Structure formats: structure tokens, C-alpha cells
Amino acid sequence: MDSENLHRRLKKIIGQINAIDRMIDEDIPCEQILMQINASKSALHKVGHIIVEGHLEHCVRDAIEQGDADDALSDISTIMEYYSRL
Numbered sequence: 001m002d003s004e005n006l007h008r009r010l011k012k013i014i015g016q017i018n019a020i021d022r023m024i025d026e027d028i029p030c031e032q033i034l035m036q037i038n039a040s041k042s043a044l045h046k047v048g049h050i051i052v053e054g055h056l057e058h059c060v061r062d063a064i065e066q067g068d069a070d071d072a073l074s075d076i077s078t079i080m081e082y083y084s085r086l
Contacts, residue, residue, distance in 0.1 A: 002050075009047050016040040052083050 020036050056076070063072035 002054075006047060006050060009043065009050075013040055013043045013047070016043065048083055052079055055079055 016036060017040055020033060020040065023033050023036065056079075060072045060075055063069075063075065
């Protein structure tokens, strides 16, 4: 997993959240605030997608290669359950 890429994305999201907080104090119209909230949610969802992708490529692949297909399938199910909650 490319942790530098994830850290960069998360710092950007943190900046977006801080901007939303300032927008509320500055009495910015609700539509603009909601647009920024949606952008932040999308960015956070993408971070989750990258993490799931990395997990599948490394951990699940390793389990399958070691003959633990049942554990790999269980792991995939758990990951998808957590990710679908985002």
C-alpha cells in the first residue's frame, strides 16, 4: 500500500473539513457547504477504496497462495461489510 499517497489524500480531506468548519462560521450558503461535504465524503470513500484494493492485492492474495481460501473469503466478506458502511 502506498502510505504516502494515503497520507497526502487524508491531509487534503482534513483541509476540506477545516474549510467546511470555517464556512459555517462565515455563514456561507448551505448549498455550498453541502457541496464541500459531499466532496469530502467522496474523497474519504476513495481512501477506503485504495485501502480495500491494497488489502485484496496483498493480504487476501497471500492467504490464497498459502492455501487458506476459506480464510481469504471470510476476510473479503468482513472487509466488504466494513467498507459498505462508509
